[in-house]
Amino acid sequence: MGFLKDLATLTRQGHEMQSRMDVGAQLAQAQASMEQASRMMAATTPSAPEPHLEAQRLRTTATVLDARQLPMMFGMNALVELDLHVLMPGGVPLPVTRTEQLAPLHLARALPGSTLDVSIVPGRPDTVRVEWA
Known part of the structure; x- marks a missing residue:
């Protein structure tokens, strides 16, 4: 009898x-979450390399501030947001x-104060690319 009473209570x-x-x-909340995920994915997906810019790319270092x-x-x-100071030539x-x-392997390399290898097209701060490999 107790099982049926509990079942009726749960149904109610x-x-x-x-x-x-x-x-x-x-x-609406699900839609907003999907839009945020799409923005984050777009921010972390590298754009297609432009050959004329890749030829100008310089390798340098950057210090992780935060x-x-x-x-x-x-x-x-x-997903990690890095504040960097890129040392330009x-x-x-x-x-x-x-x-x-x-990747979990690279999390320790992104600590504040650490130095990372990066590459950049001079005059184009939007082209900074961290060289993890």
Whole structure:
């Protein structure tokens, strides 16, 4: 008798919860989450290399000023926003913020104060690429 009473109670509670559910708000929240994920994915996906820019690319180093893990994962990779000071030829530091997908193997390399190998097209801060390999 106790099983049927519990089943009836659970059924009643389920119907009450369903009547209070706002499906439209849940769909809007899901849509916003998908748009945020798409923006993050676009930010971490490298653009197609342009041959005339790749020929001008210089290798240099960057110092990690800050690293913030974003609340999103792609597979096993963490999404991390890096604040970098890229040392340009001639000694001028260029502040750059990059969003990177980091494998667990590379997380320790992105600690504040560490130095990373990067490449950049001079005069184009949007072309900074961290050379993880």
